[in-house]
Amino acid sequence: MMLKRENFKMLGKLGxxxxxxxxxxxxxxxxxKAICEMTGINVLALGxxxxxxxxxxxxxxxxxxRSRTITVEFDANSRGPWHFKPAQNxxxxxxxxxxxxxxxxxxxxxxxxxAQAIPSYAPAQAGPHFNKLECFCFSQYTLAxxxxxxxxxxxxxxxxxxxxxxxxxxxxxxxxxxxKTPAAPDTSKATGA
Numbered sequence: 001m002m003l004k005r006e007n008f009k010m011l012g013k014l015g016x017x018x019x020x021x022x023x024x025x026x027x028x029x030x031x032x033k034a035i036c037e038m039t040g041i042n043v044l045a046l047g048x049x050x051x052x053x054x055x056x057x058x059x060x061x062x063x064x065x066r067s068r069t070i071t072v073e074f075d076a077n078s079r080g081p082w083h084f085k086p087a088q089n090x091x092x093x094x095x096x097x098x099x100x101x102x103x104x105x106x107x108x109x110x111x112x113x114x115a116q117a118i119p120s121y122a123p124a125q126a127g128p129h130f131n132k133l134e135c136f137c138f139s140q141y142t143l144a145x146x147x148x149x150x151x152x153x154x155x156x157x158x159x160x161x162x163x164x165x166x167x168x169x170x171x172x173x174x175x176x177x178x179x180k181t182p183a184a185p186d187t188s189k190a191t192g193a
Contacts, residue, residue, distance in 0.1 A: 064096040065159040072157070074101060075171035081109050084117075084174045087150070095159040102150045103136065103172065107143040116140040117172040126168040129161035140177050 070093055074086035087102040107113055117137040121127040136151030143149060157168070 071167045073169045078174040100154045106148045114142045117174045122169040129158035
């Protein structure tokens with residue numbers, strides 16, 4: 001009987017310790033906030049408040065190489081009865097700078113189609129340094145007859161790209177997936193064969 005009573009006492013003590021640790025864990029957040037406010041060491045919280053002399057602007061991107069400019073030209077190729085083109089023919093960017101360009105597409109057929117674009121780069125050495133963050137070429141798309149779409153291409157050119165490269169051409173070939181491909185032109189009639 002004595003052993004049983006000692007076990008219940010021990011269980012009670014352990015229960016109090018567990019409850020104390022649980023309460024202490026919940027109390028840590030307000031305690032931490034109070035200490036940080038008193039000492040001023042919570043730098044992130046200071047930026048959220050209106051402090052005289054504090055700047056609200058974000059720091060500049062130090063990864064951008066402003067000492068050079070690269071012209072990026074955009075090209076669109078398609079095989080089939082649809083319209084596909086970039087919204088602008090070229091942009092000038094600094095290596096490391098984020099840029100976004102839109103491509104326009106219209107299905108001019110009287111049927112639904114699925115298609116996908118494949119990118120290519122010129123010069124070839126630019127390919128590994130042309131980092132697309134968002135691109136319609138990552139997916140296949142299904143478009144209804146007459147449907148128009150605009151898709152973004154967000155990219156960054158790696159500053160490690162050779163300084164010899166002044167112009168990059170990004171070309172997309174847009175083709176139908178899983179549908180009927182238009183027949184090649186009949187050249188026998190034109191040559192008189």
